[in-house]
Amino acid sequence: MVHTFRLLAAAAYALALPLLIVTAPVRWLASDIAVYERGFRTYDAETRTGLPLAELDRAGRDIIDYFENDARDLRIVVTVNGVEEPLYNDRETAHMRDVKRLMWALYRVNEIALVVVLGYIALAVLWSRERSVRGLATLSLAGLAAGGLVVGLIAAFALTGFDQAWTAFHEVAFRNDLWRLDPDTDRLIQMFPEPFWQDVTYLAGGIMAAEALAVATLCAGYLLRTRSESGSVRGRAGTPAATTAPRGG
Template sequence: MNETGLREHGTGFVRLMAAAGTVLIVLSAAVACISGVAFDKSFYRDEYRKMDTAAYVGVTDPVLEQATNTLLDYLQGNAPSLDLAMDNGEEYYSQREKDHMVDVKALYQNAVLFMTVGFCAGGALFAGCFLWKRERALGTFLRCYFWAAVGVLALFACIGVWAAVDFNSFWVSFHHMFFTNDLWLLDPAVSRMIRMFQEAFFANMVARILAWFLSAAVGSAAAAGIVYQRMKKHGRPEYTCN
C-alpha cells in the first residue's frame, strides 16, 4: 500500500473510531436522561397531584410518597427490599410486584453499567482519534459526531412518533423486548403499583425523557456542525477531513 493509501486508510479508521465513540456517548446520554427523569421525585409529586393518584390507589398522600420513595430507593440499591407494611399490617406491595421489580432493578443496573462503560469507551475512542491522526482529528470528530448523532436522533425520533401515536403498542413492545416473563402484567383491581403508575403517567415520563434527550442531542449535533463548517470555511487545516 502506497503512502496515499495508508493515509486514506488511517483517516477511514479515525472516522470509524469517532463514529463509534459518538454512538456510545449519545446512547449513554439517553440512559442518563432516563435515569434523571425516572428518579426525579418532583416529577412523581406533580403527576400524582394532576391524576389524583392517592385517591385512585386508596391511600393517603404520605403513604403514597413513602411507597414511591421505597420503590426508587430499592431500584437504586439504597433499600434491601420493597417490604413496606402499612398501618393495618398489610404489605403495600404484593409478591408479584416485588418479583417484577427484581427484573426492573436488574434492567436499570445493566443500563447504568452500559452508560458508565459507554461514556468511558466513547471518550477513549475520541482520545484515540487525536493520538492517531492529531492534525485531522478535530475535523474528523466534529463531522462524525454530527452525522452519527443525527442517525441516533432519527432512531429516537421514530420511537417518539410511535409512542405518541400508539403508546400502548410501544409500551407492550418495550416490555416484551426487555422482560422474559409476564410479571409486568398487573391487574389494576388488585395491584397498587399499576394504579400508581397508570398509562398516562408513563406516557408523560417517556415524553419528558425524549424531550430532554432530543434537546441535548440536537443542540450538541448542531453545535458540532456549525463549528465544523465555520472552521472549514476559514481554511483551518486541522478542521478538514481530506
C-alpha cells in the same frame, strides 16, 4: 492493526454518543423524586390506592433507593387504618425485580457510554491528536444521525399509538407477563398508571431531542466557522513549491 483499532475506537464513540443522550434522561427521571410526586398528584394516586400522599412519597423514595442498592426484593411497609402491611403483593414484587434488572442494565450502559465518550475525546483528540476537533465534530454528527434515525422510528411508532407501543415494549423487555397488573387491586399500577408513563416518555423524548439538537448545533456551528480555515490549509498544502529558473550564462 493500529488503523483497525482507530476505526473501532471511532465507531465506539459514534455509538456511545447517542446511547449517552438516550440513557441520561431516563436515568435522571428515574432518580428524581419530583417526577414521582408530581405523578401521584396528577393521577390521584391517593384515591386509587387509599394511601396518604406522605406514604406514597416515601414509597417513591424507597423505589429510587431500590434501583441503586443491592437488595433483591423491594420491601415497602405502609400503614393502612393503623395496621402495617406490605405495599406490594408477591406478583408486583416479582415484577419489580425484573424492572430493577432492566434499570441496572440501563445504568451500566449509561456509565459505559459516558466513559467511552469522555475517553475518546481525551485520548484521541486532546492527548494523541489523532483526530482533529473538526474530525470529532463530523464523527459526532454521524453518530447523532444514526442514533436519531433509530430513535425517530421508535418515536413515530409510539406517537401512532402509545398503548400499542407500551405493550410492545413490555413484551420485548420482559420474559414473563408479571407486568400485566390489575388496576383495581394492584397498587403498583395504581401509583403508576399508563398515562403517567406516557407523560414521562414524552418528557424523556423531549430532553433527548434537546440534547441532540444542542450537540448537533455545536458541531455544525464549529464546522461552518472553521470551514474557511480548513480550506486555506488544504490549499496551501496542495500548492507546489515555487522553482527558480536557472540563469543562462
